[in-house]
Amino acid sequence: MNKITITKSEDGQTVFRDMVMDAIDQNLFSLQSEIESILQAAGCPMKTRWQIRVAVEEIFVNIAHYAYEPEKGKATIRVETSEEHSCAVLVFEDRGIPYNPLAKKDPDITLSAKERKIGGLGIFMTKKLMDEVSYVYDDGRNILTLKKTW
Amino acid sequence: MLKINKTVENGKAFFELEGRLDTVTAPDLENELKASLNDVTELTLDFEKLEYISSAGLRVLLSAQKQMSKQGTMKIVHVNDTIMEIFEVTGFIDILTIQ
Numbered sequence: 225m226n227k228i229t230i231t232k233s234e235d236g237q238t239v240f241r242d243m244v245m246d247a248i249d250q251n252l253f254s255l256q257s258e259i260e261s262i263l264q265a266a267g268c269p270m271k272t273r274w275q276i277r278v279a280v281e282e283i284f285v286n287i288a289h290y291a292y293e294p295e296k297g298k299a300t301i302r303v304e305t306s307e308e309h310s311c312a313v314l315v316f317e318d319r320g321i322p323y324n325p326l327a328k329k330d331p332d333i334t335l336s337a338k339e340r341k342i343g344g345l346g347i348f349m350t351k352k353l354m355d356e357v358s359y360v361y362d363d364g365r366n367i368l369t370l371k372k373t374w
Numbered sequence: 375m376l377k378i379n380k381t382v383e384n385g386k387a388f389f390e391l392e393g394r395l396d397t398v399t400a401p402d403l404e405n406e407l408k409a410s411l412n413d414v415t416e417l418t419l420d421f422e423k424l425e426y427i428s429s430a431g432l433r434v435l436l437s438a439q440k441q442m443s444k445q446g447t448m449k450i451v452h453v454n455d456t457i458m459e460i461f462e463v464t465g466f467i468d469i470l471t472i473q
Contacts, residue, residue: 249398274426274456281428285397333465337439345464346429352463
């Protein structure tokens, strides 16, 4: 894991952790483990931690595979936790090709195995498992925000 | 990390998975299935020791299901609650045989 910068809000209720790393599959496990420890320390229950774990993979891997294609680049991940409000906000940023993953149509999950297409499930699962998912493109950055309360 | 224990005999294949079926490990399972499924009519995947699955893992399961629908049957046994939730939200619960 690369460097982590930790800051606290003035009222001391919210802790922000900023991480910058190469957006490559090999960093997935350490990123997930790091976020897991942060969430555990913030009192996030196991089921929610596990749901966030899946969402983190889907978003991070999208950046790793597509944002800088065919090159590689960095991803910045901010984890914001508030014990008082029992919630976590995760913000993923990259400086790659502008891409709004939320603009993609959801897969039809009522189709049979034969009819279903392989792929397209990552963002759909993220939307289902998180309370809020939002996207903006600002100042050359793709910014995707996940929010989850427990 | 994903550990795969497989037994293939008399047209029956049994795959026991342990660990994580994610972006990094899903290709390993895909390759093992590809190498083993010729002439198999009964595929069983045992998830008792599988802790975690992401969309990359689901892709491999769907592709195995598509192949097995043509040549036999496929079932998944011992699915834990967290993985079951993923099967539910993605509708995989309706297209896989889960016991």
